[in-house]
Amino acid sequence: xxxxxxxxxxxxxxxxxxxxxxxxxxxxxxxxxxxxxxxxxxxxxxxxxxxxxxxxxxxxxxxxxxxxxxxxxxxxxxxxxxxxxxxxxxxxxxxxxxxxxxxxxxxxxxxxxxxxxxxxxxxxxxxxxxxxxxxxxxxxxxxxxxxxxxxxxxxxxxxxxxxxxxxxxxxxxxxxxxxxxxxxxxxxxxxxxxxxxxxxxxxxxxxxxxxxxxxxxxxxxxxxxxxxxxxxxxxxxxxxxxxxxxxxxxxxxxxxxxxxxxxxxxxxxxxxxxxxxxxxxxxxxxxxxxxxxxxxxxxxxxxxxxxxxxxxxxxxxxxxxxxxxxxxxxxxxxxxxxxxxxxxxxxxxxxxxxxxxxxxxxxxxxxxxxxxxxxxxxxxxxxxxxxxxxx
Amino acid sequence: xxxxxxxxxxxxxxxxxxxxxxxxxxxxxxxxxxxxxxxxxxxxxxxxxxxxxxxxxxxxxxxxxxxxxxxxxxxxxxxxxxxxxxxxxxxxxxxxxxxxxxxxxxxxxxxxxxxxxxxxxxxxxxxxxxxxxxxxxxxxxxxxxxxxxxxxxxxxxxxxxxxxxxxxxxxxxxxxxxxxxxxxxxxxxxxxxxxx
Numbered sequence: 001x002x003x004x005x006x007x008x009x010x011x012x013x014x015x016x017x018x019x020x021x022x023x024x025x026x027x028x029x030x031x032x033x034x035x036x037x038x039x040x041x042x043x044x045x046x047x048x049x050x051x052x053x054x055x056x057x058x059x060x061x062x063x064x065x066x067x068x069x070x071x072x073x074x075x076x077x078x079x080x081x082x083x084x085x086x087x088x089x090x091x092x093x094x095x096x097x098x099x100x101x102x103x104x105x106x107x108x109x110x111x112x113x114x115x116x117x118x119x120x121x122x123x124x125x126x127x128x129x130x131x132x133x134x135x136x137x138x139x140x141x142x143x144x145x146x147x148x149x150x151x152x153x154x155x156x157x158x159x160x161x162x163x164x165x166x167x168x169x170x171x172x173x174x175x176x177x178x179x180x181x182x183x184x185x186x187x188x189x190x191x192x193x194x195x196x197x198x199x200x201x202x203x204x205x206x207x208x209x210x211x212x213x214x215x216x217x218x219x220x221x222x223x224x225x226x227x228x229x230x231x232x233x234x235x236x237x238x239x240x241x242x243x244x245x246x247x248x249x250x251x252x253x254x255x256x257x258x259x260x261x262x263x264x265x266x267x268x269x270x271x272x273x274x275x276x277x278x279x280x281x282x283x284x285x286x287x288x289x290x291x292x293x294x295x296x297x298x299x300x301x302x303x304x305x306x307x308x309x310x311x312x313x314x315x316x317x318x319x320x321x322x323x324x325x326x327x328x329x330x331x332x333x334x335x336x337x338x339x340x341x342x343x344x345x346x347x348x349x350x351x352x353x354x355x356x357x358x359x360x361x362x363x364x365x366x367x368x369x370x371x372x373x374x375x376x377x378x379x380x381x382x383x384x385x386x387x388x389x390x391x
Numbered sequence: 392x393x394x395x396x397x398x399x400x401x402x403x404x405x406x407x408x409x410x411x412x413x414x415x416x417x418x419x420x421x422x423x424x425x426x427x428x429x430x431x432x433x434x435x436x437x438x439x440x441x442x443x444x445x446x447x448x449x450x451x452x453x454x455x456x457x458x459x460x461x462x463x464x465x466x467x468x469x470x471x472x473x474x475x476x477x478x479x480x481x482x483x484x485x486x487x488x489x490x491x492x493x494x495x496x497x498x499x500x501x502x503x504x505x506x507x508x509x510x511x512x513x514x515x516x517x518x519x520x521x522x523x524x525x526x527x528x529x530x531x532x533x534x535x536x537x538x539x540x541x542x543x544x545x546x547x548x549x550x551x552x553x554x555x556x557x558x559x560x561x562x563x564x565x566x567x568x569x570x571x572x573x574x575x576x577x578x579x580x581x582x583x584x585x586x587x
Contacts, residue, residue, distance in 0.1 A: 322445075341452055342462045345432055348408070352445055355453040371438055378445045 015081055016048045016089045016096050019073035023112060026145045030107075036132035039121070043146055044112035045069045045104035048088060049096035051152070057387050058152045059094060059380075060143060060179075061103040062160030062167035065235075065293050066285060068111035071103040072096070086368050093377035098384040099156060104146055106139045108292045116288035117218065129215020129288055134296050136163070140170045147178070154178055156383055161185035161365035162332060163293070166300050169340070172317035173302075181383055182317070183376065185324045186365040188336035189302040189310055189343070195331060198238050199294040202231035206287045215288055228287045229278030236277050241328035241361035245270060303343075310343030320350040322379045324372060326364035327357045352379065398558060399472075400427050402498060402584045407469035410493060412456050412486075413476035415440050417449030424449070457481045463493045472498040475524075475580070479533040484546060491552065491587045500582045504537040506561070508579065524579050540581040547585065556584035 021044050030038045046069050051058060061071050061084065072088035074081050082103075088094040094101055105113040108131060116131040123130075147155070158168040158179045165187025172182045191199075206212055209227025213220045237245075254272035256264035306313035321344055325337035334355050344351040354375040358364040364372070399419075403409060406428050411420050414433025417440070423429045432450045435441050444451035454462075457480060471494030473486070478501055480486045490497040502524035503509075512520035519529040527534060540559070547554055560580040 338454075338462065345452070346464065346467070348430060350450055351432075351452070352441075352450055353452045353454075354441055354445075374438075374442050375445060378442050382446060382448055 014089060014091065015085060016073035018076055019046050019048065019070075019082070020075065021046050021069055021112070024146065024149055026142070026149060028145055028148075030138070030142055030145065032132050032138045032141075033135040034133050038107070038114065038132075041107055041114040041142065042112070042118070043104055043107070043114075043142065045102060045146065046071065046073075046082075047103070048072050048101040049099050051100040051150075052387070052391065054391065055152055056154065056390075057098065057156050057384070058100045058102060058150070060147070060155050060158045060171075061088070061094075061101060062139070062143070062158065062164035063103070063106065063109075064160070064162035064164050065290075065297065066232075066281070067105075067164070068109065069103050069105040069113075070111075072101070083366060086366070087373070087376065093373050093380060094159065095377075095380065095384065098388070099380070102146070102150065102152075104143060107142050108134045108138075108289060108296070110286035110289040115286065116292065117286050126218040127288075128218050129291075131288060131292060134292055136166045136170050136296060136300050137174060139167055139296075140174050143167070143171075144175060144178070154180060156387060157181035157183055157380065159183040159185070160187070162187055162362065163297055163300075166297075166302070169302055172319050172321070173313055176316055176318040179319045181320050181322065181379075183322045183324070183379070184337070184340060185376075186326055186329050186332045186337070186362055187340070188332050189340055190300060190304075191298055196298045198234060198331075199298055202234050203291050203294060205230040205234065206291060209287075212287065215291075217287065223282075224287045225279070225282040228282035228285065228290060229275075231287075231290060232281040232285075233274045233278040236274060238331050239362040241330070241359055243328060243359045244361060247359070249273060310339070311346035314344050314347035314349055317344075317347070317349055321352070322376070323351060323353040324365070324375060325353075325355050326360065326362070326369075326372075327355065328359050329362045329364060331362040399498060399582065402496075402556060403427060403429060403470050405429070408467070410434070410463070410468045410471045412471060412473040412490065413479075414444065414449070414451060415474075417444035417447045417451060419472070419474065420444075420449045421447045456486065460489045460493060465492055466495055468494040470494050470496050470498060474500045475502065477501045478536045478538070480536070483536055483538075484550065487546070487552070487585075488550065491585065496555065496584065496586045498582070498584050500580055501538075501543070502534075503540045503559070503579055503581045506579045522579075543581065543583070547583075551587070553586045554583060555586055556582075558582040 023044050025040055025042050027040045030041055067083055070082040071084040072082040088101055090097045105111040107113050108115045110117050116127045120127045158171045160168045165184035168182040168184050171179055206224055206227040209224035211217055211222040212224040212227055217223055249270040252269040254267045254269045256266035303310040303313045323337045323341050325334035341351055341353040356371045358369055360367050409429045409431040411433040414420055414435050417433055420431040420433050424431055434452050434454045436455050441451050441453055471490040477483045477499055508522055509520040
C-alpha cells in the first residue's frame with residue numbers, strides 16, 4: 001500500500017520525495033446522512049511511510065474545504081509539494097519514518113474521488129448539482145471504508161485542520177474505539193454566523209455566474225470560472241490576517257502609478273495577487289464541489305444530536321486530544337478551540353491545548369511555525385514512542 | 392516530586408480530579424497521575440513548559456491565570472493546586488476565590504517573605520532579597536506581591552477560608568524546634584491546604 005518514493009532528484013531532501021496517488025473502488029454501499037445510498041464510490045489517496053507489522057502506526061489525514069489527497073512530497077514533474085509538506089515527511093512533526101500516513105481525497109471533492117464531476121450511474125451523465133448533499137460524517141464513513149480496505153483496525157491518530165479537525169472530532173464520536181488520538185487544529189464545533197455568511201457570499205458569487213447554468217455547466221460544456229474565482233478570492237482574504245496582507249503587499253503597485261495625469265490604471269499588488277489566486281483556483285476546482293463542501297461546513301454541528309451539549313457529545317469519545325489554535329485566525333478563532341478544550345475537560349477526557357502566536361491567519365495551520373511544529377511533533381513523538389514500546 | 396512536598400499527595404484523594412494552575416513542566420501532575428491515579432489538567436503559558444508537559448503526556452492547557460477562569464464550572468474539580476505562583480498573580484485574593492469556586496479544596500504553596508533569610512538580606516544589605524525561592528532582581532521579576540505566611544493567614548480569615556492543613560518548609564534549615572517556635576522566621580516555603 002505504500003507509495004514508493006522514487007529517485008528524489010531535484011526534490012528537497014527533507015521531503016518524502018516523489019509520491020504517486022492510488023485509486024480504490026469501494027464496492028460496499030455507503031448510506032449518506034441525507035439517506036441517499038452510493039452503491040460504490042471511488043477514493044483517491046496517497047500514503048507516506050510504512051505500515052508496521054501489527055498495523056498500529058497509521059495516521060489518517062483529513063483535508064479541509066479545498067484540500068486533496070496530495071498532502072506531502074512531490075508528484076513527478078511538479079515543483080510544488082503537497083499542501084501539508086511542512087509537517088509531513090521524514091523527521092517532520094508527522095514523521096513518515098515512524099508512521100504510515102494515509103491522506104485521502106474525500107467524496108464530493110473533485111480530485112478523482114467520487115463527486116459532482118463523476119458520472120452518476122443512474123443517468124449516465126455527470127452528477128453536477130444533483131450530487132447528494134454531504135455531512136462531515138459522510139466523509140468519516142467513507143474514510144472508515146478505506147480503513148477497512150487497508151486492513152487497519154485502529155488509527156494511531158486522526159489529524160486535521162479546519163474542516164479536517166471537524167472530521168477528527170466526528171471520528172472520536174462515531175468510532176470511539178477506532179482511534180487513539182485526535183488532533184484538531186484551527187477548528188470549531190460549529191461555524192459562527194459570520195462564517196456561514198462568508199460561505200453564502202462565495203456560493204452566491206458562483207451561482208451569479210451566467211456560466212453556472214443552475215449547476216449543469218458540465219452538461220452545457222461551460223464552467224463558472226469567474227464566479228468560482230470570486231468565491232475563492234473572498235475565502236482567501238478571510239484565511240489571511242490584516243497584518244500578513246499588509247506585510248506581504250502593503251500598498252505596493254503591480255502596475256500604474258499615482259502621478260496625476262497619467263492614464264495608467266493603478267493595480268495594487270494585493271489585487272494582482274488575489275486575482276491570480278482566484279483564477280488559479282477556478283481552473284483547478286469544481287464549482288459544485290465548492291457549494292457542496294461549504295454547505296457541509298455550515299451544517300456541521302458537533303453537539304446538535306447530543307442535546308446541544310458538547311460535553312455530552314465528547315463523553316462518547318475514548319481517544320486523547322490535542323487542540324491547536326492560532327492567534328490571528330479570525331475564521332476559526334482561538335476561542336473556538338478553547339470551547340472544544342473546555343468541553344473535553346468537562347467530559348473528563350485527556351486533552352492538551354496549545355494557543356500558538358502567529359500573524360498568518362487561518363492559513364497558519366499550513367505554514368512553518370516553530371511552536372506549532374514543537375507541539376504537534378512533541379505530541380506525536382510520544383504517540384510513536386508508545387507504539388514502538390508495545391511492538 | 393520534590394522530596395519535601397511528598398505530604399501533598401496525602402491531601403489529595405486517589406482517582407480525584409485535579410487542576411494545577413501554573414503547572415510548569417508537568418512533573419507534579421505526572422507524579423500524581425502515576426502514583427495516585429488522579430485525573431489532572433495543568434494550566435500554563437510558558438511555551439517551553441507546555442512542550443515539556445506534552446512530551447510527558449500531561450494534559451496541559453494554554454491559558455493565562457491572570458485572565459478569567461470562567462471557563463471552569465463551579466466545583467468541577469476535587470482539588471485545585473497552585474505551586475509558587477500566587478506571588479506572581481495580578482490579584483492573588485481573587486485567584487484564591489476562583490480556586491475555591493472551581494475546586495472543593497485547594498492547595499497553595501508560596502515563598503515566605505518573612506523568612507530569616509529574606510529579612511536578613513533586606514536588613515543587612517538594604518536591598519530587595521534575591522534568594523533561591525525569589526531568584527529575580529526587583530526590576531525584572533514575575534513576583535509582584537511579597538507577603539509572609541502571617542499575611543496569608545490574615546487574608547484567609549478575612550475571606551472565611553478554612554485552613555485544613557499548613558506545612559512550613561525550610562530546605563536549608565533542618566532544625567524543627569526553631570521552625571515550630573518561629574515559623575514565620577524559619578519558613579522559606581509555606582504550603583496550605585484550604586477549603587471554604
